Amino acid sequence: MLDTAIIGGGLCGLALARHLKRQDRDFAIYEARPRLGGRILTAVSATTGEALDLGPTWFWPDTQPLVTAFLADLGLPTFAQHDEGTVLHLAEADKSAQPLASPSVHGGARRIAGGVTRLVATLADGVPDEKIHLSHVLVAVADAGDHVTLTFRVNDVLVEVKAKHVVIALPPRLVAETVRFEPALDAATRDAMGAAPTWMAAQAKVVIAYKQPYWREAGQSGNAFVTHEQAVTGEIFDACDATGTKAALGGFLSFPPELRESFAVGLPLLMKSQMMQVFGTALDGDGELHFQDWAREPFTCSARDKAEPAGEHVAFSNPLLRRPLWDGRLHLGGSETATQGAGYLEGALEAARRIDRALARLHAAEADDDGLPTIGGSINATSLARFSAWVAGQSDAAFDAYRARLNRALSSQQRDQLAQRAILGAVEDTYDRALDMLDALPLDMRDVAVEKGRSALMPEVQQPFRDFIQTLIDDVVAFNRTSCALSNFPDEHHLSKDYMQTILRDIAAAWRDFSLAANRRLLAKAELAARPEMAS
Incomplete structure (x- = not known):
C-alpha cells in the first residue's frame, strides 16, 4: 500500500x-x-524566446523568507522587477495617459530568470x-x-x-x-x-512580447494603471527579461469573467489597443500576445x-x-x-x-x-522527548478549546473581551494538562542538579512551548478575521495592537505560573528520589 x-x-x-x-x-x-x-504557467515567446509568466510572477525577499531560501537552495537565478522610470495613469478613455507620482510599484519584488x-x-x-x-x-x-x-x-x-x-x-x-x-x-x-x-481563480492575465522595450527608451517604467469604466487591463507592468533586451508588457484584466467570455473574439485586439493607448503608437502593429483566463480553468x-x-x-x-x-x-x-x-x-x-x-x-x-525506546541510554532524555512530542501536538487541541470557549461566550450573549478570555482559558487548560503529564513521566532525578531552587531539567520542559503560543495566536488572529460570527464584533474581528498586547500580558502571566508549578513538580520528584527508602 x-x-x-x-x-x-x-x-x-x-x-x-x-x-x-x-x-x-x-x-x-x-x-x-x-x-x-x-x-x-509560463509561455515561451515564439519571436524572442523569452519566458512569459501567465501565473505567479514575483516573490518578495523582505517578507517571504521561505521561497527566497528555497530558490537559493535550488540554485535558481533571480532578478529584480524593473520599476525604474515614470508610472502612467489612464483615467479617461478618450484622453492620453498621464505621469503618476509613485514610488516603486512592486516593493522590491524579484522574478525567476527563465520564468x-x-x-x-x-x-x-x-x-x-x-x-x-x-x-x-x-x-x-x-x-x-x-x-x-x-x-x-x-x-x-x-x-x-x-x-x-x-x-x-x-x-x-x-x-x-x-x-x-x-x-x-x-x-x-x-x-x-x-x-x-x-487566489487568481477569477483573474485573467495577458503578456505581450515586443521587438523593443519602447517604454524604457521613453523613460517609462512599464507600470501603468487604467481606471476608467471601459478599462480592459487595469494594471500593467514591465515583463522584460533580466537583461531588458527581450521586451514584454504584462497586465491583469479589469473585465470580470462573464464579460471576458462575451468579448472573447475581440479581446486580443482590445488588449493590444489599450497597451498602445497607454504607451504610444510605437507599439502599433507589434506584439505577440499570450493570454490566460484562470476563470476558465476547471482545476x-x-x-x-x-x-x-x-x-x-x-x-x-x-x-x-x-x-x-x-x-x-x-x-x-x-x-x-x-x-x-x-x-x-x-x-x-x-x-x-x-x-x-x-x-x-x-x-x-x-x-x-x-x-518507549530509550534515547542514548537515558530515561530522562526519552521521557522529555515524549513530552516535547506531546506539546508539539497541542496546538490543535488548544485552538479547539479556544473555539469552544468563544462559541459559549457568543451563545451566552457576552460581548466584551471574547478573544482575550477564550485564548487565556485555552492556554491555561494546556498548561494544566502539561503539568499532569510531567507528573506521570518516569524521570530519574537522582543526578539532576538544582541551582538556586531551579531544576536543571526546566529548560527542556520549557523549550517545547517555544512555538506553541505563536502558533495559537496566529490561528486565533486568522480565525477571527475569517469568522462570520465575529464580523459584528469589530474589536474581536480585527484584533488591534493594544488588544493583542493585553492578551500577551495575560499569557505571560499564565506562562510564569506554569513554569513555577512545573519546577515545583520536578523538585518534588527530586526530593522523593533522594529519600533513603526510595533509593533502596
Whole structure:
C-alpha cells in the first residue's frame, strides 16, 4: 500500500514530494492536468524566446523568507522587477495617459530568470517518473480506518488508489465543490474550505512580447494603471527579461469573467489597443500576445470563485484548513491553507513544510507503537522527548478549546473581551494538562542538579512551548478575521495592537505560573528520589 498520496502537482505538492524523497519516504503525485505546475504557467515567446509568466510572477525577499531560501537552495537565478522610470495613469478613455507620482510599484519584488516554470521543472526532475501520475482527476476520498481510498477519473475510467496518508494540495474551495468525502467532513471544516477564496481563480492575465522595450527608451517604467469604466487591463507592468533586451508588457484584466467570455473574439485586439493607448503608437502593429483566463480553468476556479466579486486579498487562512483529519490520515494543503503568504508561492511552501512536519510526527508515533525506546541510554532524555512530542501536538487541541470557549461566550450573549478570555482559558487548560503529564513521566532525578531552587531539567520542559503560543495566536488572529460570527464584533474581528498586547500580558502571566508549578513538580520528584527508602 502507498504510504503518502499527494493530490496536486503544483508547488505545494512538488515541494512536499521533495521533502519526502529526501527522507526516503514512499509517495506518489496525482495531478488532474496533463502537466505539472498548477497555477504556475509560463509561455515561451515564439519571436524572442523569452519566458512569459501567465501565473505567479514575483516573490518578495523582505517578507517571504521561505521561497527566497528555497530558490537559493535550488540554485535558481533571480532578478529584480524593473520599476525604474515614470508610472502612467489612464483615467479617461478618450484622453492620453498621464505621469503618476509613485514610488516603486512592486516593493522590491524579484522574478525567476527563465520564468517560474523553471522552479516546477527543477522540482519535477527530482521525482522519479513512476511516482508522477498526470490526468488523474480526484472525485472521491473515503476513510477506510487504517488507510484512505481515493477514486480518480482517468480518461472516463474510475481508478482506485489506497494510501495510509493523503495530502490534498489543491484549492480548498475547489475541493469542497468537486470531491466527495466518505464520511462527510465536519461542518466547520466544510465551511472553512468553501469560504477560502482561490487566489487568481477569477483573474485573467495577458503578456505581450515586443521587438523593443519602447517604454524604457521613453523613460517609462512599464507600470501603468487604467481606471476608467471601459478599462480592459487595469494594471500593467514591465515583463522584460533580466537583461531588458527581450521586451514584454504584462497586465491583469479589469473585465470580470462573464464579460471576458462575451468579448472573447475581440479581446486580443482590445488588449493590444489599450497597451498602445497607454504607451504610444510605437507599439502599433507589434506584439505577440499570450493570454490566460484562470476563470476558465476547471482545476483552478470553482463556481463560487467565479461568482463572487473580487475582494481584498487576505494572505492568511482559517486555521481549520491546517488541521489533520481522520486521525492524521488526511491533510489539506495548497497555498490557500497557509498561515502567512496564502495564495502566493510562499504560502505553498509553508503548507508543504507544515504537512511534512505533521507526517514526520505521525511516522515517529507509528514507530513508537511497540513501547518507549530509550534515547542514548537515558530515561530522562526519552521521557522529555515524549513530552516535547506531546506539546508539539497541542496546538490543535488548544485552538479547539479556544473555539469552544468563544462559541459559549457568543451563545451566552457576552460581548466584551471574547478573544482575550477564550485564548487565556485555552492556554491555561494546556498548561494544566502539561503539568499532569510531567507528573506521570518516569524521570530519574537522582543526578539532576538544582541551582538556586531551579531544576536543571526546566529548560527542556520549557523549550517545547517555544512555538506553541505563536502558533495559537496566529490561528486565533486568522480565525477571527475569517469568522462570520465575529464580523459584528469589530474589536474581536480585527484584533488591534493594544488588544493583542493585553492578551500577551495575560499569557505571560499564565506562562510564569506554569513554569513555577512545573519546577515545583520536578523538585518534588527530586526530593522523593533522594529519600533513603526510595533509593533502596
